[in-house]
Amino acid sequence: MRAQFVLSEIGVGLRRNLTMTFAVIVSVALSLALFGGSLLMREQVSTMKGYWYDKVNVSIFLCNKNDKETSANCAKGAVTEAQKEEIRSELKRMNIVESVQFETSEEAYKHYKEQFGDSPLASSLTPDQMQESFRIKLKDPERFDVISTAFAARPGVQEVQDQKRLVGDLFNLLNGMNFAALGVMTLMLIVALMLIVNTVRVSAFSRRRETGIMRLVGASSFYIQMPFIMEAAIAGLLGAGFACVLLVSGQYFLVNNWLVDKIDVINFIGWDAVLAKLPLVLAIGLLMPALAAFFALRKYLKV
Amino acid sequence: MIRFDNVSKTYPKQNRPALRDVSLEIEKGEFVFLVGSSGSGKSTFLRLLLREERASHGAVHVLGKDLARLSNWKVPQMRRQLGTVFQDFRLLPNKTVGENVAFALEVIGKPRAAIRKTVPEVLDLVGLGGKDDRMPGELSGGEQQRVAIARAFVNRPMLLIADEPTGNLDPQTSVGIMKLLDRINRTGTTVVMATHDQQIVDQMRKRVIELEKGRLVRDQSRGVYGYQH
Numbered sequence: 001m002r003a004q005f006v007l008s009e010i011g012v013g014l015r016r017n018l019t020m021t022f023a024v025i026v027s028v029a030l031s032l033a034l035f036g037g038s039l040l041m042r043e044q045v046s047t048m049k050g051y052w053y054d055k056v057n058v059s060i061f062l063c064n065k066n067d068k069e070t071s072a073n074c075a076k077g078a079v080t081e082a083q084k085e086e087i088r089s090e091l092k093r094m095n096i097v098e099s100v101q102f103e104t105s106e107e108a109y110k111h112y113k114e115q116f117g118d119s120p121l122a123s124s125l126t127p128d129q130m131q132e133s134f135r136i137k138l139k140d141p142e143r144f145d146v147i148s149t150a151f152a153a154r155p156g157v158q159e160v161q162d163q164k165r166l167v168g169d170l171f172n173l174l175n176g177m178n179f180a181a182l183g184v185m186t187l188m189l190i191v192a193l194m195l196i197v198n199t200v201r202v203s204a205f206s207r208r209r210e211t212g213i214m215r216l217v218g219a220s221s222f223y224i225q226m227p228f229i230m231e232a233a234i235a236g237l238l239g240a241g242f243a244c245v246l247l248v249s250g251q252y253f254l255v256n257n258w259l260v261d262k263i264d265v266i267n268f269i270g271w272d273a274v275l276a277k278l279p280l281v282l283a284i285g286l287l288m289p290a291l292a293a294f295f296a297l298r299k300y301l302k303v
Numbered sequence: 304m305i306r307f308d309n310v311s312k313t314y315p316k317q318n319r320p321a322l323r324d325v326s327l328e329i330e331k332g333e334f335v336f337l338v339g340s341s342g343s344g345k346s347t348f349l350r351l352l353l354r355e356e357r358a359s360h361g362a363v364h365v366l367g368k369d370l371a372r373l374s375n376w377k378v379p380q381m382r383r384q385l386g387t388v389f390q391d392f393r394l395l396p397n398k399t400v401g402e403n404v405a406f407a408l409e410v411i412g413k414p415r416a417a418i419r420k421t422v423p424e425v426l427d428l429v430g431l432g433g434k435d436d437r438m439p440g441e442l443s444g445g446e447q448q449r450v451a452i453a454r455a456f457v458n459r460p461m462l463l464i465a466d467e468p469t470g471n472l473d474p475q476t477s478v479g480i481m482k483l484l485d486r487i488n489r490t491g492t493t494v495v496m497a498t499h500d501q502q503i504v505d506q507m508r509k510r511v512i513e514l515e516k517g518r519l520v521r522d523q524s525r526g527v528y529g530y531q532h
Contacts, residue, residue, distance in 0.1 A: 213393055216353075217454070218383035219410035221376070 009227040010234065013203050020199040021235050024289065027195055028239025031188030032285050033246040036277045038181040040247070044269050045174050047115065053163060056101070056135040058147045060087065061158045064105070064131045071158050079132065079156030087151060091136060096146055098137045105130040116267045131158065189288075192239075196232050196289045200296040203228055211301060225297050232293035233286050240285020244278045304462060304493050305329040305352065310361035311517075312347050320359070321347040323517040329495065331461070334488045336504050337497040338528060339514035345497040348514065349466055352495065353385065354378050366461055383411055386455030386463040386492075390470035392447045394439040400426065400450050401435030407454045421457055429453045429483055445476035449483065456487055463487060465496040469503060477503060501528035 014021050062084065063074035084102075091100045103111075108130035136147060144162040152160045204211065214224050251274045260268055306328045313320040322344045329335055337345050350356045351363050354370045363370045366384055373381060394403050401422050408418045426432055429449040439447050448468060455463060465484065469477035481503055488494045498504060504511060504527060511526030512519065521529065 209393070210395060213395065213406065214410045215379075216382065216387050216393075217407040217410060217458070218379040218381070218385075220379045223410055223412070 006226055006230070010230045013207070013227055013231045014234065016206060017199055017203055020195065020202065021231075024192060024195045024199055024232070024235040025239040025242065027188055027192035028236050028285055028289065029242035029246065031185050031192055032240050032243035032281050033250075034181050034185035034188065035284070036243060036247045036281045037250065038178050038185065039277055039280075040251075040269060040273060041174060041178050041181070043273055045171055045178075047267060047269060049171070055137065057138045057141045057163055058136045058144055059161045059163060060134040060136065060147070060151055061161065062132045062134075063156050063158045064129065066129055067131070067158055073153075073158050074156075076155060083154070083156035084132075087134060087154065087157070090150070091134060094146070094150075096139055096143045098139045100137075101135045103133045103135055105132050108133065193288070193292045196236075196292040197296040199235075200228055200232060200293045201300045203231065204297065204301045225294070225301065228297055228301070229290050229293045232289040236285045236287075236289030237282065239289075240282045243281050243285065247274055247277065247281070304331045304333070304366065305495070306362075306364040307351075308362045308364075310351065310358045310363055312344075312351060312356060313359045320517050322351070322358075322514075324361070325514075325517075325519045326361075327512065327519060327522060329493065331493055332488070332491055334485070334494045334507070334509040335496070336507070336509055336511045336526070337495060337514065338499070338504060338511060342516075343514040344517040345514055346466065347517075349464055349495070349497060352462075352464055353387065354381065379411075383458055384461050386452075386458065386460040388448070388451050388455050388463065388465040388468045390467040392439070392444075392451045392471075394447060394450055394454075396439055398439075399435060400431065400437050400439065400442070403439065403450055404454045404457055407457055411458075425453045425457045426450075428456070430479075443476070444472050445479060448472065448480055452480070452483060452487070456492070460492060462493045462495065465494065467498055467500075468496065469498065469500050474502060481507065504528040 062079040063071070063077065065078040067074035068077055088100065088102065091097055106127050109125065109127040112125065112130065138144070138147070148160045148162070151157050211224050251271065255268050259266075307325050310322055310325045311320050312322040325344075325348070337348060339345050347356065351358055351370070352365055354365075354373065357371060366381065368381060370381075395406065398406060404422045404425060405418050408421065413421075423432070423435060426435060429452050431446060431449050431453065434442070434446070439450065442450070448471075452468075463484070468484070469480055472480065477500060484494055484496065485507070508525045508527075510524045511521065511529065513521035513523075513529065523529075
């Protein structure tokens with residue numbers, strides 16, 4: 001296989017279908033940017049959910065010794081072992097409760113670190129400042145009020161928190177956006193694939209003289225198909241490159257230079273998450289058009 | 304070299320077979336004319352040799368291989384041992400004469416040094432020495448056909464298949480082409496040539512195979528064209 005020969009054939013092919021190549025690049029770029037964006041959004045949501053969100057429905061936060069001044073419920077000081085034992089056994093007896101887990105302040109510190117990393121807020125904390133809590137999974141998530149009325153006014157309890165009520169709407173919104181992005185991505189992907197199939201067809205037709213002669217003199221089918229497949233792969237790779245540029249500039253302009261300043265309670269995903277997605281985007285951008293071209297050729301290029 | 308055993312070919316969606324029960328053998332080094340009116344099955348015969356089509360019944364052996372048993376990916380390898388020439392030359396108009404011949408070597412992955420050496424040699428052989436850099440469009444029909452023959456012969460094939468190579472040429476030019484094919488035949492290459500050119504067949508006095516409506520109706524050594532059309 002002579003690389004220079006193949007490369008010149010590819011160059012000729014790409015230039016011959018300049019408009020079509022351009023359309024392939026744009027549609028691949030848009031669909032892959034949406035794909036990458038939706039992966040990042042999902043990652044953002046899971047970072048925001050923290051450790052407990054998908055595992056429990058209700059959290060009972062217990063008084064820490066530091067809460068005496070800040071919280072009216074904790075005026076009597078930190079929760080005692082007896083109070084904890086009472087709450088635990090009562091929870092166990094309730095038949096709407098599916099499971100109960102106790103989170104020590106050490107564990108709470110660990111999970112907090114995982115979620116917020118090295119933000120200034122997190123690094124000033126120490127384990128003993130963290131609240132202990134009961135994390136409760138309900139058989140029916142709607143029965144939050146039963147737990148709330150039973151424990152909210154209990155000595156040693158700072159707060160009973162319905163996990164979903166707090167941020168549920170936000171997550172629903174983000175999930176909705178995610179689905180919309182995936183839907184648009186799927187459509188764009190179909191458009192891109194159809195464009196590639198059409199490009200290959202035009203390309204194979206306009207070069208039927210060459211391919212006919214190649215066939216006659218005994219060129220292998222791999223050799224005949226290679227320029228067409230490479231053409232699609234290169235256009236796809238260019239598209240994927242543009243998608244990467246879009247993702248990186250999205251992170252730079254939208255997240256790092258704007259959202260981070262506006263909203264400081266959320267730990268936004270960083271460069272590592274974005275950069276980790278780029279190889280995947282490039283690989284899909286390379287392989288998907290190549291495969292589409294390969295299958296299109298079976299139909300339009302007799303070997 | 305070539306053996307047909309009771310070969311029939313029916314194309315899809317057609318009732319009448321293009322070839323009917325054809326059996327024949329062509330030895331190495333022979334020069335064979337294939338004659339017959341349009342639609343007699345000449346083209347189908349050649350397409351079967353090239354394995355562009357497969358026989359519906361019977362067996363086609365070319366260069367010792369049963370083409371029905373030859374898997375698709377081995378077909379290119381087989382075609383490298385054949386040369387083909389057509390009525391319409393089939394040259395690439397945007398490549399020079401030299402590049403057209405070199406193309407046949409490039410696409411089967413021959414090293415560049417070998418190509419540079421072989422191409423001028425074979426152009427000399429067909430009488431186009433020194434015309435490497437001309438474009439096909441600048442050449443006469445006869446010269447273009449010589450380029451096509453050079454391309455077909457550059458691999459030193461065992462078998463040269465020519466489908467009406469003189470069909471677009473005037474009688475005088477045709478004689479030149481026939482002399483060239485005869486010379487190639489004398490190097491040991493088997494030549495199978497389909498033609499309508501009565502004069503040439505009668506002059507050359509080679510083996511003649513005549514097809515009529517898909518049947519083999521005549522197989523005559525040192526034959527003549529033999530029918531009026």
